[in-house]
Amino acid sequence: MIINHPILGPRDSAEFTYMGDAALLDRPDWQAKDALLQFIDYGYLRDNPAGPHTELWYHEQGDRSFLVITRDTTTHEISSVKLASDVARGRGRSK
Amino acid sequence: MHRLKAITALGGTEPRVDQHGPITLSEKSGFALASVAARVGGTKATTMAIKRLTGAPVPGPGQTNGTKITAFWTGPDQWMLEAPYNSHEKLFEQATAEVKGKASVTEQSDGWCRFDLQGEGLSAVMERLCAINMHNFEAGHATRTSIEHLGCFVICRTKTHISILGPRSSAGSLHHGLLIAIRSAY
Amino acid sequence: MCKGLTSATFLNKIYCNAFGKLAVGKTRYGLMLREDGIAMDDGTAGRLAEDHFVVTTTTANAASVLRHMEFARQCLWPDLDVQLISTTEAWAQYAVAGPNARKLLEKVVDPEFDLSNEGFPFMACSNIKVCGGLRARLFRISFSGELAYEIAVPTRYGDAMIRELMQAGEEFEVVPYGTEALGVMRIEKGHAAGNELNGTTTALNLGMGKMVSKKKDSIGSILSEREGLKSEDALKLVGFKPVDPKNPVPAGSHLMTLGDPVDAAHDQGYVTSACYSPSLKCSIAIGYLKSGDARKGEIIRLVSPLTGFDHNVEVVSAHFVDPEGERLRA
Known part of the structure; x- marks a missing residue:
């Protein structure tokens, strides 16, 4: 599988480490009233789609960027690759 | 001057050189390294500092640039500086002074071993070692990839001269892997 | 290596115990939890400058800890001023x-x-x-x-x-010592290692429950509060000494209350690390025992159906040697 790194261009997937569902970016607020329940959902509940799945890949043997990749789990076709730090900022994770 | 004697990454007092077919494989020990990572809001100041240190534009992703001190891109807002050890043992201090707190600088001189491959027909060797597309890997290109399961920087100095920087404590394994690839190709 | 203007803030999120006020020139023991509250790794972080920490990990975990820290830096707190690089x-x-x-x-x-x-x-x-x-x-x-x-x-x-x-060191009769000797000494001290940080144990199990700061947001802090991880009879790290000093206390053995049937339903815990202690002149071990911290002095039954061991051991503190740490501070 080839991953089209947003900075480095196409790279062999062997350089990457799969890091799971990109929902891991949405870490709950530790001070929320129902923080424990939110963290249980965050820690344990995952969608398991047959089709497009948004997930984290770590370019461990490359530039150490975390990427958010949308990959079709039935075909391995990759439709989107973004830097995870950009996605995290976009989801309000600044500060 | 302190009284301790250095050894090379392969454990010798002098760097090892191997010759096979058209390729020379040389262990290099005389280089200093310092990593430079821009701090938040410090990208511009960091790139200016690298420009002053290398006398050349800051290298973009996948690139290397410079003369006496060279820099190569290692990640978003991160570079590695490389220079001859004898003249630049204090590369880390020099870079720290130059970035004026706008970047984190880390001494890396002893973190890496370096092997240089020189000769005609390097592509045949490199294609056995890693996934780099050798057809457009040219002078001034530098990238990190996996060689023998080790994260290595590969720097193209000229079409007939490639440097490979790998983790120092795996120098023996990396050297073995490189030799095997050369012998396989020629 | 962890640098940057907010590197202390960052380490406060990575370690469950407090790091924000660690003085320059000081080192502190730190415990990292996984987000599910299970202990992931421990080590020390030394502060060489206001914006410069040297983080050490268990040798075999160095790459996975860096991966975990990069995840936190890029995905969870992308605008903290922190830069990471391996200097191993x-x-x-x-x-x-x-x-x-x-x-x-x-x-x-x-x-x-x-x-x-x-x-x-x-x-x-x-x-x-x-x-x-x-x-x-x-x-x-x-x-x-x-x-x-x-x-x-x-x-x-x-x-x-x-x-x-x-x-x-010649005049002091210095000798090289290997990990085997170190392994014995750390058991004598009750220091946790891979056998204790085995992917199922929490800070509470390790006897470090109070280290998990509730005044700050750190990875694993919230989920370590789950009911099932905080039960009254939770496993606690303790030491074991054989009643008959000739007997070993092999790792992997299970522990039973005297008089109880030997079955999984009555299991009280297990031995994680064992050695012969030259200091105590007998075999010793550390391991996890239900409510172990409240059972010191109790004689319990050690069984290992696989190897046929079945004898009694005494529950003691995991700190066999120099429990006050006077040698460290000498």
Whole structure:
């Protein structure tokens, strides 16, 4: 599988480490009233789609960027690759 | 001057050189390294500092640039500086002074071993070692990839001269892997 | 290596215990939790400057801890000012341990650096020079339980440095010690290692429940509060000594209350690490026992159906040797 790194261009997937569902970016607020329940959902509940799945890949043997990749789990076709730090900022994770 | 004697990454007092077919494989020990990572809001100041240190534009992703001190891109807002050890043992201090707190600088001189491959027909060797597309890997290109399961920087100095920087404590394994690839190709 | 203007804030999120106020020149033990509240790794972080920490991990976990920290840096807190790079390969680091450790180091460290107990106390760290001007780092930390230091030099000088240390130590009868000896000493001290941080245990199980700061947001803090992880009879790390000193206390054995049937329903815990202790002249072990901290002095039954062991052991503190840590601070 080839991953089209947003900075480095196409790279062999062997350089990457799969890091799971990109929902891991949405870490709950530790001070929320129902923080424990939110963290249980965050820690344990995952969608398991047959089709497009948004997930984290770590370019461990490359530039150490975390990427958010949308990959079709039935075909391995990759439709989107973004830097995870950009996605995290976009989801309000600044500060 | 302190009284301790250095050894090379392969454990010798002098760097090892191997010759096979058209390729020379040389262990290099005389280089200093310092990593430079821009701090938040410090990208511009960091790139200016690298420009002053290398006398050349800051290298973009996948690139290397410079003369006496060279820099190569290692990640978003991160570079590695490389220079001859004898003249630049204090590369880390020099870079720290130059970035004026706008970047984190880390001494890396002893973190890496370096092997240089020189000769005609390097592509045949490199294609056995890693996934780099050798057809457009040219002078001034530098990238990190996996060689023998080790994260290595590969720097193209000229079409007939490639440097490979790998983790120092795996120098023996990396050297073995490189030799095997050369012998396989020629 | 962890640098940046908010590196202390970042480490406060990575470690469950507090790091924000660690003084420059000091080292602290830190426990990292996974987000599910299970202990992931432990080690020390030394603060060499306001914006510069040296983070150490269990050797085998170095790559996975860096991966975890990069995840936190890029995905969870992308705008903290923190930069990470591995310096594992850049330094050759030696532990110098034992009552004469300071005297030995004074022969190697350049004289302008004060190694006295006042000048460089337990848990101090500093950039120093050795052997007439070579840059080096010194940490006064101890896994062995002895008066101990860890000294780091650039890797190319590692070979020369160990020869220098052995020569300087000749008058103190210095010997190289390996991980087997270290493994015995850390069990005598009740220090957790991989056998205890086995992917099922929490800070509470390790006897470090109070270390998990509730005044800050750190990875794993919230989920470590789950009911099932905080039950009244939770496993606690304790020590075991055989009632008959001739008996071993093998790792992997299970523990039963005297008189109870030997079955899974009555299982009280298990032994994680065992050794023959030269200091106590008998086999000792550490392991997890239900409500273990409240059962010191109790005689329990150790069984190992696989190897046929079945005898009684006494529940004791996991700190077999120098429980007050006087040697460390000498």
